[in-house]
């Protein structure tokens with residue numbers, strides 16, 4: 018401490034003192050409204066929009082915020098039996114996608130990928146088998162929004178036959194209707210990942226209603242829904258974060274969570290910058306609380322230790338294409354492998370679910 022003080026000028030020293038004094042004062046008690054909200058979740062009730070907004074307004078570096086994050090962590094560990102999951106996502110193809118979601122590396126207007134490219138069925142099968150052997154609890158196949166649905170189901174069936182019968186497969190694809198949902202089920206999928214994303218219809222060319230319709234079609238075909246409040250940037254209001262949190266809850270998903278927007282170089286979103294991992298971890302905590310006491314599963318992306326101590330017990334390993342990366346194969350860029358994700362959970366004192374996903378199971382929901 019002595020050395021630190023010597024390196025500070027007078028104004029910095031005064032600021033440090035005021036932070037410490039304020040902190041000591043704040044530590045005397047947690048705001049009663051915050052503790053009432055946490056008690057409400059612990060007692061099995063769902064938070065209202067106003068309560069979610071109240072949590073989102075808390076000073077992020079206050080004892081109240083720390084209490085929110087620790088409480089979300091405790092509730093998450095209790096619901097999951099202190100078990101975490103890693104799901105492996107395989108990006109099947111690259112394409113300049115005409116849906117033009119502003120935050121996405123595949124958006125044609127962002128001009129990151131100018132030509133189409135895709136993995137062979139053999140390559141997809143190989144990485145899926147490797148992820149399965151490494152202990153991934155579910156295998157996701159992801160495509161761009163303009164990928165042929167028929168081709169996707171054909172590839173999926175081939176991969177399905179190579180995996181163990183109880184390995185959980187999840188589709189992360191563009192929007193679809195009832196018939197396609199049935200085809201996904203027949204191809205061996207347990208569920209889908211889908212979200213009404215931040216700025217949907219404003220920062221994307223997709224009507225939010227189209228996203229709702231896809232979720233409804235998936236449900237009708239017996240597919241389980243995983244969702245997330247994403248991709249969050251500093252440009253988004255807390256009102257929209259609360260709105261998207263509640264939309265996710267209304268989907269009756271098997272998990273939600275929070276993911277930040279990663280800046281794509283040259284994109285129109287780049288000027289906004291990105292939220293910090295700390296802010297993302299706080300949002301993970303608020304979403305976890307908003308989903309109620311019993312849900313087994315809350316994600317954050319990209320994987321980070323802070324998120325796993327603030328209410329997240331689901332990470333994704335990634336290989337192939339990635340909408341947040343400018344590398345053709347994200348395993349050489351931003352994507353982590355299954356073992357690295359597991360290592361992070363180990364560092365946060367989580368055990369790992371062995372075998373098929375518990376999160377993507379019939380009885381799991383808010």
Ligand code: SF4
Nearest residue numbers: 114116118121161162
């Ligand atoms: S997020 Fe999906 S639909 Fe939007 S541009 Fe990217 S690949 Fe296309």
